[in-house]
Amino acid sequence: MPRQFTFSLQGLLRAYLGSLLVLVLVTAGLSLAWALVWQQSSQASLRLNGLLVEAQAVRGDLYRQMKEITRLGEAPSRDAYWRRLYRIDEHFYLMRQYADTDATREAIGRMEEAYELIGVVLNRLAYTANQAPGERRIDELLNPAYDRWMTGDFEMAYDDLNELVADRRQTLQARLDRWLALAPWVSAVPLILAGLMVWRVSRRFRRGFTQPLESLVQGTDALGQGQLDHRVPEQGVAEIRYLARTLNRMARELEASRRELVERERQAALGALVPVIAHNIRNPLAGIRANAQLLDAEATSAEVLETGADIMEATDRLERWLAALLAYLHPLRLDPAAQSLDAVLEAAVAALGPRPDTQGVTIRRQGEDVRLNLDGALLEQALHGLMSNALEASPTGGRVDITLASDERVVQVHIDDQGPGMRIEPDPDARGPLPTTKKRGTGLGIPFAYKVVQAHGGQLRFEDRDGGGTRVTMILPRSGGASA
Known part of the structure; x- marks a missing residue:
């Protein structure tokens, strides 16, 4: 027994829209996560690059400042020394702005402390000398051993900062590499979710709506064809x-x-x-x-x-x-077979026996024979009743004409008599015998003929002839028949 759906079509549509919303949110979330990672990595890389640039600027300005000490006797050199001092302070300020971790700030602090110690020596030389320093002081300043002693701590702090930045860069690159490796799989997640959603939603739509709707349409067609005992499954x-x-x-x-x-x-x-x-x-x-x-x-x-x-x-x-x-x-049950219509007419006339000669009425048949797919016995009985009526209506010395006429679609049998005409027009939907005044009449010949002709898919018409008499026209379809 199929599982019954407990929700409505609106609920099914809401579930579909909810699934679509989930897919959109998942896709947007993954895209946002990738954008955030990329943004954070880019910003961190920019900060590290800026930090290295400023650290290199501090180091370069420091050595240029030490070089300016040897030319402090010249006014331009002294001014350049003080301008470089201010620039170094600006570089340290920018380095602190770029720092985003305690380790980075600690490394910058060590560089700044080392620089301050160097600056004390350099500033003392700059402030205590009203003239250019003596040769001995300059020689000491230019001595490589003295230079390494004075700048050793600064260089160590500078190297520590470079190593820290290199480690941070390596960490960022590893993080980006992991995301790049996951990118194809992460990109496939929305596709997999979309495929699962399409499969599930299609399955639920098919079971809950499409298949029950098809059964409903088939049931409607069956009922429209008169199969009132057909029942539509109540599902979906x-x-x-x-x-x-x-x-x-x-x-x-x-x-x-x-x-x-x-x-x-x-x-x-x-x-x-x-x-x-x-x-x-x-x-x-x-x-x-x-x-x-x-x-x-x-x-x-x-x-x-x-x-x-x-x-x-x-x-x-x-x-x-x-x-x-x-x-x-009795209900009619047709037993159709290909037969000669002229042979059926001849049998119906023969069933009249000697009555035409006794009444002095001539029966004349004319027209080209046609073979049709029909029930010869029933049609013979219907034609016999119609001919008997025409014979009863015809006066002594009269004539009954039976004519065959056909085209590509139908075959017509005309029965013309010379009687007084019909007092009433027969009803093809009559439920009982017609009134009759004939000696041998039963009132059932015409209703029976209607049933037989309608069972063959044809029509039966009655009309008055010009000059008196009645024309009965039996119209039969040619489908399944062939000309003789």
Whole structure:
């Protein structure tokens, strides 16, 4: 049994939109994380580069400042010395701005302390001498051993800062390398999530909406074709289940209504047939009883024979009417086969027996023969009834014309008589016998002919002829037939 969905179509759409939102958030989060890592790495790299530039500037200005000491007797050199001193202070300030860790700030502090010790010596030389320093002081300052002693701490602090910056750069590069290695996999996460979402959402849409909707459409088609016993599975989202439930309820109501309508029509048809049956049975029975009353002991042989003949005719008439009634009431089951329509007409005429000669009526057939796919026995019986009506209506010395006419789509059989015409126009949807005044009439020939022709997919028409008489036209489709 399929799992029932407990949510509606709106809930399904909300779930789909929620999944889409999650996918967008995951994609945006990964993109933001990568952007933040890249930004932080770039900013850190810029700070480290700036820190190295300023440290190199401090070191360069320091050695230039020491060189200026040898020329302090010259005014421009003294001014350059003090300007370089201010620039070194600016470089240290910028280095502290670039520092972002305690280790970095500690390394900058050591450089600054070493520089301050050097600066004390250099400033004392600059402030105590109103003239250029003596040769001995200059020689000491220029002595490499003295230079290494005075700048040793500064160089060590400078080297420590360079190593720290190199380590920080290596750490940043390793971090970027890890992210670059993860980038293809991280980029695949949204694709994998999108694929999973498409699969899951498609599966849920198919099970909850598409398949139930297809079943609903198929059920609607089945009900439209008259299969009122068909039931649509009540599955899927709430709206589809509601529609299926409503459609099934409508089908049950229609099925009950159809049964009730068929029963009412059957009762109406029986109600219409009962008076006709009573009338058509009562008249022969009354004639039989009246003729039987005439038979007494004094009746002559001729009277007995005449009365017996009347009783037999009444009995035969009752038998014919009952046979026609049963044929009319019995459901038609066609047994079609390719047959010659002219042969069916000939058999229907032959069934009239000697009646045309007895009445002095000529029956003439004309037209080209056609082979059709039809039930010859039923069509012969229908044509026999129509020809019998035409024969009854024709006067002595008259003629009944039977004409075949055909085109690419249909075949027409015209039956023309020279009688007074029909008093009423037959109803193809009549539920009972038609009224008749003919001696041999049952009132069921035309309704039976309607049933047979309609079962073959054709039409039956009645119209008055110019100059008197009636034309009956039987129209049959040519589908499945072929010209002889």
